[in-house]
Amino acid sequence: MKRLVILIAMAMLAASPASAEETRLVIRALTQDAKFIGTGMTGMRVIVEDADTGEILDQGVTRGATGNTARILLEPKARYGAISDETSAAYVAKLDLAEPRRIRVTVRGPIAQPQVGAEASSVRWVLPGKHVEGGDGWLLIVPGFAVDILSPGAHTYVNDAPAEMTVTANVVMICGCPTMPGGTWDADQIEIIAQLRYEGETFASLPMTYAGEASRYSVSLPVKGKGAHEVLVTAFDARTGNSGVDRTSFVVR
Numbered sequence: 001m002k003r004l005v006i007l008i009a010m011a012m013l014a015a016s017p018a019s020a021e022e023t024r025l026v027i028r029a030l031t032q033d034a035k036f037i038g039t040g041m042t043g044m045r046v047i048v049e050d051a052d053t054g055e056i057l058d059q060g061v062t063r064g065a066t067g068n069t070a071r072i073l074l075e076p077k078a079r080y081g082a083i084s085d086e087t088s089a090a091y092v093a094k095l096d097l098a099e100p101r102r103i104r105v106t107v108r109g110p111i112a113q114p115q116v117g118a119e120a121s122s123v124r125w126v127l128p129g130k131h132v133e134g135g136d137g138w139l140l141i142v143p144g145f146a147v148d149i150l151s152p153g154a155h156t157y158v159n160d161a162p163a164e165m166t167v168t169a170n171v172v173m174i175c176g177c178p179t180m181p182g183g184t185w186d187a188d189q190i191e192i193i194a195q196l197r198y199e200g201e202t203f204a205s206l207p208m209t210y211a212g213e214a215s216r217y218s219v220s221l222p223v224k225g226k227g228a229h230e231v232l233v234t235a236f237d238a239r240t241g242n243s244g245v246d247r248t249s250f251v252v253r
Contacts, residue, residue, distance in 0.1 A: 020096040021129035026137030028062065028090045029107040029120070030083075033073075033240045034173035034185065035066035037142065038089020041110035041176045044142070046091045051102040051123045057095050061111065064089035066175045069184065082135045090137060097128040105138055110174055113146040115246050118174055144174045145190075145235040145244030150216075152231065156250040164220040165250065167194045169208065169233045171215055173242075178214040189239060192217050195232040198224035208233070226252045 029037045029044040037044045043061035050057060067088040077083060084090070095103075106121035120140040124132075132138050148170040152158075158165070171179050171192055179185045187210055196204040203224055208217035223229065228251050235244045 020098040023095045023097045023126060023129055024131040024133055025058075025093040025095065025103070025105070025126070026090050026131075026133040027093060027105055027107070028084060028088065028137055028139050029109075029142050030072075030136075030139055031173050031175040031177070032141050032143040032242055033237075034177045035069065035072055035175040036062075036064070036084065036089040037107075037110050037175045038062050038064040038066060040066060041146070041174065042112035043089065043091075044107040044109035045111060046093070047106045047108070048093045048095070049104050049106075051104040057103070058093040060091045060093065062089045062091045062107070066177065073184070080135060084136045088136075092133075095126070097126065100125055100127050102126075105140065107140050107142060110146065110176075113148060113174070115148070116144055116146050116174055116244060118142050118144040142174060143240070143242050145179075145237075145242055146170075146172050146174050146176070147233050147235050147244040147246040149231060149233055149246045149248045152248060152250040154248050158223075158250055158252045161226055161252050162223055165196070165223050165229070165231075166218060166220045167196075167208070167231055167233065168211065168216065168218040169194070169246065171217060171235050171244065174244075180214050181210050183214075187217075189237060191234075191236045191238070193234050193236075194219045194221060195234070196221045196224070197230040197232065198227070202232075223252055 048058040065087045103126045150168045192208040204221045208219040211218045
């Protein structure tokens with residue numbers, strides 16, 4: 001009888017589900033050819049989900065500094081070494097896992113510049129209690145520029161049909177790192193173009209020039225006539241494929 005009780009107890013233990021274990025994921029978003037995206041750009045939104053069911057397991061925002069420029073871009077990286085440090089922007093997701101699961105992490109943003117619309121994601125198996133935090137943790141590379149048209153302001157009204165409209169824009173890496181001629185992010189290698197559209201057709205497209213202040217560029221475009229004009233500013237780096245776009249409009253009356 002005693003032996004039967006022991007066998008039943010062992011069978012019950014074998015059939016019971018494994019207890020969940022806390023599993024940490026240190027998630028970082030790194031701008032392609034630049035630095036970590038964190039507090040300075042209000043962070044990247046992070047979504048952690050089961051890749052097979054779509055169940056959201058955790059979500060948050062990357063916080064922290066952009067990191068050390070030399071360490072990230074200039075110094076050789078040793079195998080298993082890290083380009084991040086304890087201050088580098090990250091989000092720490094905490095999952096309760098009872099079994100291995102295929103996890104998808106997606107980063108979107110940066111939150112401070114929604115027109116960027118950058119996104120990156122990846123999927124991997126995550127095991128209960130096996131934290132992903134060594135080296136740089138779970139690192140996602142995010143391409144792009146943050147292009148922000150400063151003037152004209154959205155839906156600006158302009159009287160007396162001027163011959164030209166001056167367009168000014170701010171162009172930074174999506175970590176907030178500045179661009180300028182001859183700088184670490186060399187504006188001489190970045191094609192920054194302003195286009196003007198009228199009644200659905202592009203009639204002016206000119207390169208923007210450095211305006212004497214970090215990340216600031218401007219150009220004067222000819223105005224077509226009365227009515228709504230759409231302004232489109234693009235940035236492109238052929239060396240990396242990084243690109244960015246912003247739009248605004250003004251109305252001549």
